[in-house]
Amino acid sequence: NSPETSSVNRLPMLNLEYPTAISLDGTWKFQLLSKPSAPLGSWREIPVPGLWTMIDGQQPFGDAPIYTNTQMPWDHFPPTVPTDNPTGIYERTFELSENLTSKRVVLHIGATESVHIVYINGEAVGAGKDSHLASEYDITHFVKAGTNIIRIKVIKWSDATYIEDQDQWWHGGISRSIKLYFTDKVFIERLYATPTLLKDNKTGHLQVRANINSIDNASFVNYKLQVKISPVRLTAGKGIPKKTVTKEAKVIQKPAPNWTEKTIEEHKAGRDFFLANFWDGNMPKASKEAWLATEPIIPGPLDFEVKLPVAPWSAESPNLYQVEYLLIDPNGKVVQTATQRVGFRRVEIKGKELLFNGQPIIFYGINRHDFNKRTGRVISKEDYRADLLALKANNFNAIRTSHYPNDPAFMDLCDELGFYVIDESNIESHAFQNLLCDDQRYLSQWVDRVARLVQRDIHHASAVMWSLGNESGAGVNHRAAAAYVRSFDPTRPLHYEGAIRGDWTANFDLTDVVCPMYPNISAIESYAKSSKAKRPLIMCEYTHAMGNSNGTLKEYWDVIHKYKGLQGGFIWEMWDHGLDQTLPDGTKRSAYGGNYGEKKHDGNFVCDGMFFPDRTPKPAMAEFKYLAAPVSFKQVGKTSGKYQLFNKFFFIDLSGYKLRYEVT
DSSP: OOTTOSEESOOOOOOOBOTTOEEOOEEEEEEEESSTTSOOOOOEEEEESEETTBBTTBOTTSOOOEEESSSOSSOOOTTOOOSSOOEEEEEEEEEEOHHHHTSEEEEEEOOEESEEEEEETTEEEEEEEOTTSOEEEEOTTTOOSEEEEEEEEEESOOGGGGGBOOSEEEOOEEOSOEEEEEEOSEEEEEEEEEEEEOTTSSEEEEEEEEEEEESTTOOOTTOEEEEEEEEEEOSSOTTOOOSOEEEEEEOOOBOOOOGGGOOHHHHHHHHHHHTTTTTTSOOOHHHHHHHHTTSOBOSSEEEEEEEEEOOOBOSSSBOEEEEEEEEEOTTSOEEEEEEEEEOOOOEEEETTEEEETTEEOOEEEEEOOOOBTTTBTOOOHHHHHHHHHHHHHTTOOEEEOTTSOOOHHHHHHHHHHTOEEEEEOSOBOGGGTTTGGGOGGGHHHHHHHHHHHHHHHTTOTTEEEEEOOSSOOOOHHHHHHHHHHHHHOTTSOEEOGGGTTTOTTOOTTTOSSBOOBSOOHHHHHHHHHOTTOOSOEEEEEESOOSSSOOTTHHHHHHHHHHSTTEEEEEESOSBBOOEEEEOTTSOEEEEOTTTTOOSSOOGGGGBOOSBOTTSOBOTHHHHHHHHTOSEEEEEESSSSOEEEEEEOOSSOOSTTOOOOOOOO
16 A cells, blocks of 8 residues: 555556557456455456446356445555455466567557556566546556466555445446557657637647657657648538648757857857846847746647637537547658547636637536446446437436546547537545545545546547545645646536535636536525626536435526526436345345445445436436426417427527427
8 A cells, every 4th residue: 555656667647549459358257356465276268348346237256236325345544454455366368470560569448447567478567546537557568479478457445445435335346448559659648638729619729748768779750740620510601611721840959059059149048048138038039038048848748739720518518529639750651540539629717717619518517437337447438328329318408527547538528429428537535535635645646536537538529627626624735735636637617515515706727617416596696696696607417316306407497597696506416326136045135335235335325326226217307308308498478379489599590490299
């Protein structure tokens, strides 16, 4: 246990699609140990991705899921964990050709719960924490041509468990895909593309920040990064040019000139800068250029921008563009290609309103955990699409990824289908929420989890706010993370409920929106009327969907639709997390806390969604679908036979809809 350590030898976060990737998903050898130091036993098999606690509705290895809400599953004080600590050993072989071993080889591990150690051919490569973000490792010098052995040791409990105390089932294992990808010795090490929309709502702006690097001391000077942007999925925007826009930047290295090589102008500019003669920053342009000409240029970092006419992205009209990145060597050869999809939109806070492309929108939102009743948190792309289509069918337009980052495939689908996403970091220290947020031992993990989420998802149009986590207090660790995000991505607002708990006027540095949990209707109405209200109010959780609940939905929305600055909220939550369980007599049930024999648990509180585990919607769903409908009808006069239609969309008209009526 080392809270100060979040990873060992992990590469910088990079979210690119590679055409040369090789999947390592499939059947692996497996054994479950009682603790990390236990000796190996006999091998069995397990699917990867696969959680040993939930394999197709079964627990074939003995260790079962545990459900807790606020408490930890054992009585320890952070950062210590139980000695008996289930540890899964995953192992398989893979083949590499001579050609592939001449390249740089990277191992991508989608996610493990909660800490993993990687071995290649018997040698330790690295380790990583964060159960909901990928870890990548350079294994170039660990592999060989022919047969290679990969082993991943996954330890269920660690110091990181204390900041992953979300209201959900505890599992253990590998929850997301594993793959290898390959690059030349010179490669794109970091890449952060930030798409925005200019004030005219017609011009897209893509800022590209990249870092080119190499292994084996290979030179990367004069390599070029070329960016090509082309429309790939336009649902609107007649007259928008369909041509590809291209821009590139070159890696340059330039040493500082010797003293005797400087011009008179450069000497004078350097002296003016050194003596702070322009301490107010207003150095004349010519002088500044002369001074910069004497500064060395370190190769690697690139920063440039692209502007182009676009059709804006919104949840109502999710227009997407493909960005292709080409790394080109000095001889003009393309040595690496990768792609992303982006949408151009603008998010800003003005007074009491959050504006999207200049309009104050309404969030008809829901909180969503990763959940599958037979595989736990192993979610396929088909599962994600089914979830999102079910939400679209019931008029939801927004999702909070409670309380951790989802798989990148989820964000891709939100971009494609059109959802506003509060993208939440994997931080919840509920059992110790007023302690760990000020514990310096956890500072690096706090900042690392938030920073890596932002780095991964910064290109996604659907990510409209960054969340610092959930129910973790409000301390110096949050402030460090918030400072990083505000510097790294000033184009999106910050969201964090813990910042305003008990005082909706507090902690402007930690959240740009007032995002309470379960406030009274009278409270949000009072806020909307108050002169103290300086930020938009968007409920991060409301109308807890447990059993036959969700009362007063209409009353909430009557108030939201009435007042400026009230911009919706996110129902808790999408799913009843009832896991499939087969009893000794062969009957099946949806299991909740305590059904697996766990001593510490929080009962059926895990079943609190708008959908039953079998995807059947609860009765409250019909009411929400009506309240969030994009069109409302109002009778004009009692006997006129006329009705007024009101379009509740913000960016599109109703030309894509048909009106069907029936006279009885």
